[in-house]
Amino acid sequence: MIQVTKTLMLDERALEETFVRASGPGGQNVNKVETAVLLRLNLDRAGLPPPVRARLEKLAGKRLTLEGEVLITSQQHRTQERNRAEAMAALIRLIQRAAIAPVRRVATKPSFGSKLRRLEEKAHRARIKRGRGGGAERE
Template identity: 80%
Template sequence: MIQVTRTLAIDERALQETFIRASGPGGQNVNKVETAVQLRLSLDHAGLPPPVRARLERLAGRRLTLDGDILISAQQHRTQERNRAEAMAALIELIRRAGVAPIRRVPTKPSHGSKLRRLEQKAHRGRLKRGRGKSDPE
């Protein structure tokens, strides 16, 4: 089990790493060594609670495949180890963000004083604008 938070962990068997050739820095090495990492998390086998899974699917966006897997690619660095660490960090950060339940907004009504202040401000603004108009020549 990979511990994400104190209360949330994912099963290691749900992860699959694939190494591919990366574009970018590396010189001649880039043509012969597979340094890029594709990290695939199967949500069916990850063992996440349903609300966390739903939020994770929403947060994953384009990284969510049609099979219900999350696919994270990392090819920024020249070594496999650093790309593996970056992909794992990105996955853990995504799951951490999904683990935080959104705070439900409780609708409130404006207070009597705030209503009065708003109306007074509107009246003041109206008087100011009315004063800008043409005056009567009488």
């Protein structure tokens, strides 16, 4: 099990790593060593609570496949190990963001002072605009 938050654990069996050849840094190694990492998280096997899974699916966006897998790629580094660590860190950050429930906004009434300030500003604007008009009558 992989610890994501204090209360949320991720089943390792839901993860699958694949290594492919990467573009980018590496010199001649790029053409012969598979350093890029494709990390797949199967959401059905991950064991996430339904609200967290729903938020994760929304946050994943294009990284969510039709099979219900989140696909994270990393090819920034020259070694498999660093790319693996980077991909895992990116996945954990994504799940941690999904684990935070949004705070419900409580609608409040505007204060008496804010109503007065709004009306004063409206009256001030009206006086400014009234003073602009005129054309022929002003001369």
